[in-house]
Structure formats: C-alpha cells, structure tokens
Amino acid sequence: MLNSISRKLNVIKTINNDKTEEITVVEHRSGWQLIDFKELRKYRDLFYFLVWREIKVLYAQTILGFSWAILQPLVQIIIFTIVFGNVAKLSTDGIPYFLFSSVAIIPWTYMSQAMTQSSQSLVQGQHLLDKVYFPRLLFPLTPVLARLVDFGISISIIIIVALYYRVMPTWNLLYLPLFIVLMVSIPAGIGLWLSALAIRFRDVKHGMPFVVRMLIYTAPIVYSASSIPETYRFIYSLNPIVGVIEGFRSCLLGTSMPWPFIWPGILTSFFLLFGGALYFKKMEWLFVDVI
C-alpha cells in the first residue's frame, strides 16, 4: 500500500510550519509535477554564484578575455557579408548587408551558444549532480543566464554599426525587452529538454553542433524573411528563432513590426519552455542513477 501511495506523491514535500521546522519527505516519485518555486527561491544565492562562476571562468587564462564575445560574432558577420552579401548578393530589402546581418547574428550567437551549453549542462555537471542536492533545474538555466553577459557585450557591435550607417532609434526599440525575453526562453526551453535527454543518451552531444549549424538556415539570418512564400509563412514562423530575428531587426532598424512572423514563434517557445520544464521535472529523479 505504501508503494502505491508513494508512487503518486511527490518525492519532496517541504512543509513549513510556524516554528520554522521544515519536514522533508523523501520517497520515490515518477510522474508529472510542477516546478517548486518556493524551493528555487531558497537556492537563489546558489543560482547567483553558479551563474557568476560560469561567467568568471569562461574566459579564464585567455589573452583577449571578454573581447572574444565581440570577436566571434564580428568575424561571422564579416564572412557572411562577403559570402552572402557580396558574392551571392542575397536580397535584404534594401538594408546594407553588414547592418542586416549584425542585428541577426548577435542574438543568434547568444541562442546557439546558450542552447549548446545548456543541453550539455547536466552531463558536464555530473560530478556535482552525484555529490550534492540542489534543484536540478539550476543546471540547464545557469548557462542560459551566464551567456547573457556575452550578449550584452556584443550588443556594442550593433550600436557601432548602427552609428556608422546613421540608423536612428525609433519607438520600435520599446519592443526590444519582449524579444530579449523570447530570445532567452528558446535556449532555456531547448536546454531543459535536451539536458534531460543528454544525461541518458550522449547522442545529444554529438548531434548538437551539427543541428545548430543547420538551424542557422531555418531562420532569416543570412537571408530576408520576405523571400519566404506567403503559403509557408505560418509553418516557417513556428520556428521561434524566426520571430526573435525578425523582431530584433524591426526594433533596431525601425522597419514595421512583422507580427505574422512573430506570434507563432511566441506560442512555440511557450510550449517549448513549459513542456521542457514538465519533462525535466518528470525525469529529474533518474539523472543520478543513469550517469
């Protein structure tokens, strides 16, 4: 009987009564459950230090330090401008190619790096996983936040390029926070799914760089979204990366907001994140046992 009850109950229930005595119940649980935000709050200092460690350690013992955060996207922008702008001469709706690709490459660099690291976070943190308990959710979420520092630094590329091309800020800029949230939610959602999968099947590690390289062509990063035929627009826009890139472009360059490209992606990323959190919590109990 104990067995049948415990299956249904949560593994950890923390009840606080007024004497600040907390009771933790440890038992088996396999089933759907929601994120325990109260517990997450308790571990916010740790979360802060984990993110901080990730930032601090990323460019340790390098000569260029945080310049890498600028150099990597900058080189990519230059190469794309030469290959797709000057050689292939892809249409950009009249925007200079360098500017056109800068506003896309910066968020893309963030998303690709954050999702790659996030999906590997549990495997890379397996030593910690096996030795101490804290909410496992912190593992995939740490790189997603830590990478924002790189993103913040590389934004300076956009500012300099915009100044050079004399692009004036418009009211569209007010939408930028929305697209930054969307931009963060994508690697967070994918990271939740893939990190939980990667701890069991290391195939994720081998597939990830390849998939990321392909993903760049599924969004209007090197080409313009207007070249997508009207009939496929909705299916195309279900990819939330499309919405982020188009949104960034519109915010920063002041073109009209292409909502049909944006809202399908918002829905997808919401389901990605919500589903990822559920899946992660469902699988959480077995992470340590399958390392």
Next chain:
Amino acid sequence: MNSDKNIIKVEGLHKRYRIGLKEEMHDSFLGATLNFFKSPLNNYRKYRSLYKFDDIKSNQAADKNHNSDNVIWALRDVSFEVKKGEVLGIIGNNGAGKTTLLKILSKITTPSFGRAEIRGRISSLLEVGTGFHPELTGRENIYLNGTILGMRKTEIDRKFDEIVQFSGVEKFIDTPVKRYSVGMKIRLGFSVAAFLEPDILVIDEVLAVGDSDFQKKCLNKMETVGKHGRTVLFVSHNMQMITRLCSRAILLEKGQIKDDGPADKVVASYLTSGMAGFSERTWKNKEEAPGGDVARLLAVRVKDEKGKVHPSFDIRKPIGIEMEYEVFKSDYLLLPHYNIFNEEGGWVFTTIDTDPEWRGRRPAGKYKATAWIPGNFLSEGILFVQSSLFTLEPTTTQFEPRDVVSFQVVDSLDGDTARGDWPGSMKGAVRPLLKWTNSFTKSKY
C-alpha cells in the same frame, strides 16, 4: 510535530540499480555488420533499462531477496529512526549500501520504494570541496562551495574570516585554487564544511583525507558540533573514529540492517563476525589463481597456533599467515613474502621467508609457508595481507595480489596488554608490549 520527536524516520527504504549490461560480441564480419545496424535499437533498450524495471512488478520481489541477473538491491527494507542530537555511525563493508543510504537521505537520489521523513535543515558532505573550480580564487570558492552546501550568502559573509582562519590558507586566499597543493584544497574545503550549521549533518568517509593534524582539528570541531545538539550521520571505515564520535551505530550488510545499537557493541560485532574480511582464500580453478610461469598461488589463510582459521585475533596471541603455492619448474631461488597493510592503507611491514632449509634452489612441488607474527606486536585494527612470490636470479614476480586476506586484531582491557590500564584510544601501526623499568627516589614532600 514536536522537536523531541525523531528527527529522521526511515521506513522500508529500498534502492535498486541495474548493473552489468552485457556487450554482445560478434566474431564474424556478417554478425558485426548486422549488429551495427541493429545496435541503435539495442542501445536504446539497454540505456532505457537503467531506469525501467518492468521485470520487477512490485516491492514484493525485494522482500524475497529477489535478484535478477543484472539488478542489485543496494538497500533492502532499511528502517530506523534517529533522535535529535544523536551521532549515528553507519558501518559496513564496501558495497553494503552506506553511501546509497546517505545519498537518499540527502535527496541526491531517490529510493525505489519506502520513505524517509527528515525534520529540519540537512547538509550533506559526501566530498570535500564539492564544486571547487580551479580557476577561481580561494575566496570565491568559499562562497561557491558554501552556497552549494546550502549556506546563504549573508551567512558566509558573517563566517568568512573564521573559515579562512580555520583553514590556515590566509596568505593564498586570493590565489586561484589551481595553484594550491592538494592538502591546502582539502583544508579549505573542510573549513567551509566545518562552519555549516544544519540541524542534521550527513558525512561520508571524508575525514580519511588530509594530514593528521588537520584531521584532529576537524575531529575536535565535530565533537563540539555533536555536543551542540546537532544530529550527525557519519559513515566511516575507521572503527576507532566511529566508537569515539558516535553514540549509536548501524551495521549494514548487503543493503540490510544487520545490527543497530550502541556504537562500541555494533563495532565489536562487526569486527568479530568475519564480515570485515575473509581470513582464508583458496583458488580451486587454475585459470583464476594468481601466478606466473614458475609458480602459482593455491591458498592464503590466517590461523592461530593450533592451525585454526579465525577472522579476529586477541592482541596477545601469535598469528600465523600461511600461503600454499605450487611450483612447476625446479631449481629456482624462491622468495615468498608478505606485505601487511593497515586499514588506513599504511604499510606496516614486509616479511620474507628466511627459513634456512629453503634458502637454496627448490624442487617443483607444493609448498606451505607460514609467517608467525608474535603476540603483543600489531596494533588494534583490520590488517590486509599482500601475498607475494618472487624468484631470484633472474628476479621475476610470480604473484603479488593485494588484500587476499584480512584479519582483525582486538585489544583487551584485561590490563596485561600494551595499553595497561589505559582505556582510551592508542595510535601507531604497532603496539608492542615493552619492558619498562622505573627507578624511584623518595622525596621530602
């Protein structure tokens, strides 16, 4: 919900693991090719089986000592309660489930069946310096490690100076930890842990590391922790430490509780039960026996003067270590010898066969060589034997398996051993009963 209730209540904990997933081998090209295409599905099934236990429907199976080929029960129906302020030692052989139990209580892994109820904040120390990053400085790692162990930032701020002082690495606190020596890292890691203030502290075999002075410092710190009414769960192989620190002990064997009671009694029953090791080992199968081209080992046993094999010996009695070996090739100079190690891994001594009758070249055949360790010589504790055979001219190693047998030396309080009337702990690898002389002059006082 009163605080005088049990602080930890464990009911019927079970934990199973899947082990020994077999790799299929193919000796034909066709078989290997077919397997190559079939393997993704097989691999999927294999890795899935690590956590799917469809073949075992309920915990009934566990109660019947059920063991399918590749499922092991790390814990079987473990139940106990711990009162507030109790210092509980958990002992048992390797693989008895001690660490699994600690991991379940500290929420690192979940039980397969059963439940545990824990009242209060729990901190677990399964390793010293968890989460240390080599690129970060000592200061930064204190914060990182501290929060990983469950401290708040403000709490670390408050204790920071004390932690640094305790660790004794003040001078290097702003140096990256990768430049630290191993000892310094351990000291720093332990210092953070020493300032944890949970209601329950769970400690795995972590005191076994570090230099002995620092160990002593930590032990003292732990003893004060225990006196402050904190509940401590403590796993160790060091029986002296268990009896010294713990009021109560649990003995685990193959995932089940074998004994539960006052620490000294449980330790004694563990040591005398023979569970602590095997004092006799024989190899029936030629292929499995350690050996070379000249000789192979047949058996090793630890016996008393009457030739009877025992797991534990009175410190006053001589102990004979016997090896039986077979020599296939004649006319070799043979050098049977033993290396004796104690439970801390310290090398106590080496003894070589010096029997004058067999110093020359030996004919092929079966030999039995026994070394006699005198009474009142070895210190109390578990000793491990490495039984080894060399040839001379040329020098070759025929066999030298470590830990083939082990035995226990038990001191007595009768007053006629080296401890005399002293009941406390005694250190050292040997405990010889020496002759003492005194001279006395009457003084005026």
